[in-house]
Amino acid sequence: MTIPTRPTPPANRRYGFDLRSTALFFVLVAVALSVLGLAARMMAGAVERRPAWMFALVVVGVAGIAGLRRRLHLARAARRAAAALDEAARTAADALEAPVTPRQPPAVEVAVDYDALTPEEFEEAIAALCERDGCSAVEVVGGAGDLGADVLAVSPEGSRVVIQCKQYGDSHRVGSQDLQRFGGTCFTVHEADVAVLVTTSEFTAPAVEYAEQCGIVCVDRETLRAWTDGTGPRPWEPAPDGWEGQWGR
Incomplete structure (x- = not known):
């Protein structure tokens, strides 16, 4: 039996007009x-x-x-x-949760070869030590007409510190005449509360005796090294008991 097929409308067939x-x-x-x-x-x-x-x-x-x-x-x-x-x-x-690291003051290198510095650089190094250890108003004033003052500073306790720097070799010790010249101006002219003479050498016995009489702090090579690496006292502080370094005060 044959099934009639449904006619397929052409693809292009158009829809009629819808009036409604x-x-x-x-x-x-x-x-x-x-x-x-x-x-x-x-x-x-x-x-x-x-x-x-x-x-x-x-x-x-x-x-x-x-x-x-x-x-x-x-x-x-x-x-x-x-x-x-x-x-x-x-x-x-x-x-707040992070660990707080205490602020450290700027430090001078411990292994400083002071003998290799020029006199001006030596004064700058001493001024840097003062700043490191809390001094304020630190000023390098050494030069012609300085009247014995190379470094001026104010200690953390408020004392006026006047420092003279003597960069001498081991064979050239600081004598009493050096101390006398410094002692004649450090208190009367510069109005020092603490007068300090720092050297890369040592002091003669008469110089130490004069310093003790006038109240001048003597910092020799050994004491300077201890001050630099932090194992010794600072010049404006009293020498601790048992301190064996040079401290003519």
């Missing part, structure tokens, strides 16, 4: 135009009868739109501020 749909479309368009026209007519009449009201309404509308934009801007700014505060709080918490 077309009429409904035009009716909706006419209604929309009528509503818009009525609204425009009502607004025109309201403007003609109450222009002040319409102006106020427009102003209120514009203000409302501007206020809405401002609120959105403020909301974004508030979110950014909240994020920044949250980040700052986390940073502060991390800083």
